[in-house]
Amino acid sequence: MSQAGGVDRLGGMRTQPTYVVGGGLAGLTAAAALATAGHAVTVLESTSELGGRARSRRRDGFSMNVGPHAVYKGGVGYPILRRLGVPLHGGAPNFRRYGVITGGTARRAARYVATLRRPISTVRAMLGAGSRSARELAGTSVADWLSDAVPDARSRAVVESLVRTTNYAADLDLLDAGAAARQMRNALRGVLYVHGGWQTMVDGLADIVIAHGGTIRRNAPVSRVHQDGQRATGITLDDGTEIDADRIVVAVNEARRAVALIDGPPLLDLEVAAAAAVPIRMAHLDVALRPLPQRRIVTALGLDERVFVSTPSDVADVAPADGAVVSVGRYLAPDEEADDHRGELEAALEAVQPGWTDHVVDVRYVPRSMVAGDHPRVATNGTLGRPTVGIAGVTGLAVAGDWIGPRGALADASVRSGWDAAALVAPRSLSHTPAAPSLTAP
Ligand SMILES: Cc1cc2nc3c(=O)[nH]c(=O)nc-3n(C[C@H](O)[C@H](O)[C@H](O)COP(=O)(O)OP(=O)(O)OC[C@H]3O[C@@H](n4cnc5c(N)ncnc54)[C@H](O)[C@@H]3O)c2cc1C
The missing domain is CATH 3.50.50.60 (FAD/NAD(P)-binding domain)
Structure with missing residues (x-):
C-alpha cells in the first residue's frame, strides 16, 4: 500500500x-x-x-433543498455546528401562517384546532408534555401511545400529523414513542430555515x-x-x-x-x-415559483393524507424578492415505496397555492428519497x-x-x-x- x-x-x-x-x-x-x-x-x-x-440546487437566485429541510434548534446537531462556526442564519416559520389540509382544502391550523373537542389536551399531547417522559415512552409505539393519550379521533389526527412531520415517519406502529416525543419537543423549541439553503x-x-x-x-x-x-x-x-x-x-x-x-x-x-x-423514505415535489400565489397559509400539515407543505422562502433568503421556494413531501410507509405520489403532492400544493402551475420557474419530483438510514x-x-x-x-x-x-x-x-x-x-x-x-x- x-x-x-x-x-x-x-x-x-x-x-x-x-x-x-x-x-x-x-x-x-x-x-x-x-x-x-x-x-x-x-x-x-x-x-x-x-x-x-444536504445539498441545495441553486439556480437563478433560487436555492432548493432536497425536499423539506429544517434545522431543529433543540436537536443535538445544532450546538455542534455552532461550536464549529458553521453559519446558521435564517428564519423560523411563522405559526400564524400554519394550516392543515383536510378534505382537499387548506385551513388555518389555529382555527381548526379550536374546533376539536379537547383542543387543550390535543395541544398538550402535541407538545409531548404528557405525564410521561420520552425515556419512559421508549419501547412503546407511537400508535399505542396516541390511542391511549388522545382518544378523540379528530384530535389524534392532528397529533399524528405533527409526529409524522417532525419525525418524517409514516409508520406509527414502527416508530418509537419516546424518540418521537423527543423529536417533537426539539421541533417545538424552534426550527430554522437556513439562508441559502442547507448548502x-x-x-x-x-x-x-x-x-x-x-x-x-x-x-x-x-x-x-x-x-x-x-x-x-x-x-x-x-x-x-x-x-x-x-x-x-x-x-x-x-x-x-x-x-x-x-x-x-x-x-x-x-x-x-x-x-x-428500515430506512425512512419520502416522495417530494420541490418547486420554485414566481410569484407565490398567496401567503395566508405557507406551512400545511395533511390530516387525512400524509403530506406536508413547507415554504422556506417565507422566512429565509432562498429565492429572489419576487419568488418563492416550496417543498411538498409525502411520508412513505416502508411497504409503499414503489407507488407514484406525484398527483397527491400536486393536489396538496394546489390546496395551499391555488394556480401554482402558472407560476413555475423550476420543478423537481423525487419519487423516493431516503430521509434517514433507519427509523427510531x-x-x-x-x-x-x-x-x-x-x-x-x-x-x-x-x-x-x-x-x-x-x-x-x-x-x-x-x-x-x-x-x-x-x-x-x-x-x-x-x-x-x-x-x-x-x-x-x-
Ligand atoms: C427529503 C428529505 C428531507 C429531510 N429533511 C430533514 C429535516 O428537515 N431535518 C433534518 O434534520 N434532516 C432532514 N433530512 C435528513 C438529512 O438530510 C440527512 O440526515 C443528512 O443530510 C445525512 O447526512 P449524511 O452525511 O449522514 O449522509 P449523506 O448526506 O447521504 O452523505 C453521504 C455522502 O457519502 C458519499 N458516499 C457514498 N458512498 C461513498 C463511497 N463509496 N465513497 C465515497 N463517498 C461516498 C455520498 O456521495 C454522500 O455525499 C432530510 C432528508 C431528506 C432526503
Whole structure:
C-alpha cells in the first residue's frame, strides 16, 4: 500500500491523516472537528459535489433543498455546528401562517384546532408534555401511545400529523414513542430555515476543513475500507489506488452500504443492525415559483393524507424578492415505496397555492428519497439501541450517519455521530493536547 502522509499541526509531527469516507453532513462534521482540533484529515467523496442529502440546487437566485429541510434548534446537531462556526442564519416559520389540509382544502391550523373537542389536551399531547417522559415512552409505539393519550379521533389526527412531520415517519406502529416525543419537543423549541439553503451549512463545514489544513477530494469513490479485526488498515479507491490508513471514519449514506464497504473479519453488531434497519423514505415535489400565489397559509400539515407543505422562502433568503421556494413531501410507509405520489403532492400544493402551475420557474419530483438510514424503531428503543460509532475490538475505525448512535434523529444524528466518530478515532494524546480544542460533545 502507498503511504499518504499529512502534517499534524499538534506538535508538528508527521502522521497519516485521518480519512473520512463520504462528504455529507456526517463526514464533513467529523472532518471539521478533526481539522479544528489540529489533526490532518482527508475527505474522500465519491461524487463531484459535497453535501449528499444536504445539498441545495441553486439556480437563478433560487436555492432548493432536497425536499423539506429544517434545522431543529433543540436537536443535538445544532450546538455542534455552532461550536464549529458553521453559519446558521435564517428564519423560523411563522405559526400564524400554519394550516392543515383536510378534505382537499387548506385551513388555518389555529382555527381548526379550536374546533376539536379537547383542543387543550390535543395541544398538550402535541407538545409531548404528557405525564410521561420520552425515556419512559421508549419501547412503546407511537400508535399505542396516541390511542391511549388522545382518544378523540379528530384530535389524534392532528397529533399524528405533527409526529409524522417532525419525525418524517409514516409508520406509527414502527416508530418509537419516546424518540418521537423527543423529536417533537426539539421541533417545538424552534426550527430554522437556513439562508441559502442547507448548502450554506455544507459549504460552511467544507470551508472550515480547508481553512484548518484539511484536504477534500471529490470524485474519489472508495470501494473498500480495510480492517484486520483489531485495527483499521487502509482504503482502496474505485480506481485501484491503495492508501495506508490507521484512522478511518466511514460516513456513507446507508447502513447496508457502510457495512458492504468494510472488508475483513465480520463486524457482527453492525451487520445485524444494518440488516434490521428500515430506512425512512419520502416522495417530494420541490418547486420554485414566481410569484407565490398567496401567503395566508405557507406551512400545511395533511390530516387525512400524509403530506406536508413547507415554504422556506417565507422566512429565509432562498429565492429572489419576487419568488418563492416550496417543498411538498409525502411520508412513505416502508411497504409503499414503489407507488407514484406525484398527483397527491400536486393536489396538496394546489390546496395551499391555488394556480401554482402558472407560476413555475423550476420543478423537481423525487419519487423516493431516503430521509434517514433507519427509523427510531420500537425494536431499538428508539435511538437508544442503535449501533455506536465505534466498533468493538477494532481501533481507528468509526461509523457515522443518521442511523448511528444513541442521540439524535435525522441530520442531528449525522452531525452528532460525525463529531463522536472524530473524537473516537483521534488519538488521545493529540486530542488532549492543550493547544487543541477538546472533542468532547458540547
Ligand atoms: C427529503 C428529505 C428531507 C429531510 N429533511 C430533514 C429535516 O428537515 N431535518 C433534518 O434534520 N434532516 C432532514 N433530512 C435528513 C438529512 O438530510 C440527512 O440526515 C443528512 O443530510 C445525512 O447526512 P449524511 O452525511 O449522514 O449522509 P449523506 O448526506 O447521504 O452523505 C453521504 C455522502 O457519502 C458519499 N458516499 C457514498 N458512498 C461513498 C463511497 N463509496 N465513497 C465515497 N463517498 C461516498 C455520498 O456521495 C454522500 O455525499 C432530510 C432528508 C431528506 C432526503
